Amino acid sequence: MDLQGFGHLLLSGTWVTLQLAFTSLFFGLVLGLAGAAAALAPIAPLRWLATTYNTLMRGIPELLLVLIIYFGATELIERLTGSYVEVNAFAAGVAALSIAFGAYATEVFRSALLEIPKGQREAAVALGMRRWDTFRRIVLPQLWRIALPGLGNLFLVLLKDTALVSVVGLEDLMRQAYVAAGFTKLPFTFYMAAAGIYLVLTIISMQVIQRLERWANRGYLGARA
Amino acid sequence: MSELIVMLSEWLQTLAGGAEPWTAYARYLPRILEGVGLTLELIVFSGVVGLVIALPIALMRITHNPWLWMPAYGYIFFFRGTPLLVQIFLVYYGLSQFEGLRDTGWLWTEVLSQPYWCAIIAFSLNTAAYSAELLRGAILAVPRGEIEAARSLGLPRATQYRKIILPRAFGIILPAYGNEVILMLKGSALASTITLLDLMGATRNVIARTYMNMEFFLLAGFLYLLMAAILIGLFRVAEHFINAHRRVPRRKAVGLKC
Numbered sequence: 001m002d003l004q005g006f007g008h009l010l011l012s013g014t015w016v017t018l019q020l021a022f023t024s025l026f027f028g029l030v031l032g033l034a035g036a037a038a039a040l041a042p043i044a045p046l047r048w049l050a051t052t053y054n055t056l057m058r059g060i061p062e063l064l065l066v067l068i069i070y071f072g073a074t075e076l077i078e079r080l081t082g083s084y085v086e087v088n089a090f091a092a093g094v095a096a097l098s099i100a101f102g103a104y105a106t107e108v109f110r111s112a113l114l115e116i117p118k119g120q121r122e123a124a125v126a127l128g129m130r131r132w133d134t135f136r137r138i139v140l141p142q143l144w145r146i147a148l149p150g151l152g153n154l155f156l157v158l159l160k161d162t163a164l165v166s167v168v169g170l171e172d173l174m175r176q177a178y179v180a181a182g183f184t185k186l187p188f189t190f191y192m193a194a195a196g197i198y199l200v201l202t203i204i205s206m207q208v209i210q211r212l213e214r215w216a217n218r219g220y221l222g223a224r225a
Numbered sequence: 226m227s228e229l230i231v232m233l234s235e236w237l238q239t240l241a242g243g244a245e246p247w248t249a250y251a252r253y254l255p256r257i258l259e260g261v262g263l264t265l266e267l268i269v270f271s272g273v274v275g276l277v278i279a280l281p282i283a284l285m286r287i288t289h290n291p292w293l294w295m296p297a298y299g300y301i302f303f304f305r306g307t308p309l310l311v312q313i314f315l316v317y318y319g320l321s322q323f324e325g326l327r328d329t330g331w332l333w334t335e336v337l338s339q340p341y342w343c344a345i346i347a348f349s350l351n352t353a354a355y356s357a358e359l360l361r362g363a364i365l366a367v368p369r370g371e372i373e374a375a376r377s378l379g380l381p382r383a384t385q386y387r388k389i390i391l392p393r394a395f396g397i398i399l400p401a402y403g404n405e406v407i408l409m410l411k412g413s414a415l416a417s418t419i420t421l422l423d424l425m426g427a428t429r430n431v432i433a434r435t436y437m438n439m440e441f442f443l444l445a446g447f448l449y450l451l452m453a454a455i456l457i458g459l460f461r462v463a464e465h466f467i468n469a470h471r472r473v474p475r476r477k478a479v480g481l482k483c
Contacts, residue, residue: 059453188319
């Protein structure tokens with residue numbers, strides 16, 4: 001495939017896409033854990049909050065969320081400070097994608113938390129562990145094992161959703177393909193190249209997720225067979 | 226119908242009495258509703274076409290013949306592994322790169338250069354890949370005994386599929402397919418990127434006139450939620466009827482006779 005010297009542009013876009021995906025993954029995981037904690041909290045308003053968050057994000061298109069955050073933040077800043085500040089597309093993208101990821105991750109973490117046998121936590125209490133230590137040393141390591149397949153799928157969705165942020169002008173892979181297609185009048189070539197890069201990223205991610213799963217299951221392999 | 230909506234819009238405007246954003250909502254009601262209509266049209270149309278494409282692909286995918294399952298696998302992998310936005314752009318912008326296509330006359334001017342048909346094509350191909358994967362899982366999940374029973378009755382293979390396996394598989398995928406339709410609803414917002422005036426496009430169009438960013442984005446969000454809720458409800462009803470055999474019968478409590 002002849003990319004007419006636009007190959008490096010696509011690569012720099014890929015780098016932006018990856019940065020966007022991993023930054024959103026980090027904040028999305030934090031939001032997901034917080035959401036799951038809220039969903040299982042003994043305080044009813046917290047549970048309602050978690051349910052509302054989840055329900056809202058399931059029904060609202062990610063594109064709309066990107067636009068709401070991008071334009072909404074600009075308007076909010078303008079109303080608060082009176083000056084027009086254009087919000088960084090990257091920040092808006094990270095916010096939108098982590099909120100969307102977090103909503104689905106809430107469900108994954110919630111069911112994973114419920115799957116951890118109660119005895120594990122009780123044993124930690126019996127050993128005199130503090131709440132935080134119990135969470136960090138007993139619950140979290142097991143949580144990964146159960147949640148990884150679900151989170152892996154969500155990451156693949158997240159990776160593809162990064163393309164939406166190109167709509168508000170972030171120079172990610174999709175945007176660069178658009179620019180290159182406009183310059184060269186070879187849209188098929190460049191969108192196909194972008195599709196190929198997304199596929200390669202997906203394949204690599206799937207391999208990494210598989211490795212992570214194997215690693216997380218290392219103590220369980222014998223028991224499964 | 227449209228006259229009725231215009232009348233409703235005017236009545237709501239007087240009712241709002243200049244209070245914003247309600248007056249603007251009332252004023253642009255016809256436009257937004259048209260958007261809702263187009264969004265629904267897109268998902269129903271591509272949903273049906275997608276299912277029709279999904280069936281042969283799912284059947285190809287479960288065969289052991291590499292000439293059949295490998296292309297099906299490649300198709301599913303491509304459409305599930307790339308962003309929907311890329312797929313839409315590939316169809317809408319990408320096809321114009323081929324001169325041969327541009328000279329096909331009717332096919333080009335009426336279909337392949339029209340954003341509406343490009344959106345339908347991209348959405349159908351996309352949802353077909355996801356549905357095929359669901360369908361494959363469902364076909365493999367049909368209890369073995371039912372297939373054996375069909376075989377022992379001497380049904381030919383095609384009849385087995387037509388009468389036993391596929392009806393069962395459709396019942397099995399129903400809940401998961403409901404999810405897929407909701408995802409398609411969310412994905413349909415991307416039609417606005419190729420100039421279609423679906424709910425998202427109509428909203429952006431109205432915002433360009435009114436400068437009321439947040440008000441109309443939030444309205445659109447509300448309408449998407451509403452559509453999702455209605456679709457979920459419809460699938461619950463469908464499940465109730467199609468999977469009637471799974472319903473827990475309501476029996477009257479009868480006292481034990483000793």
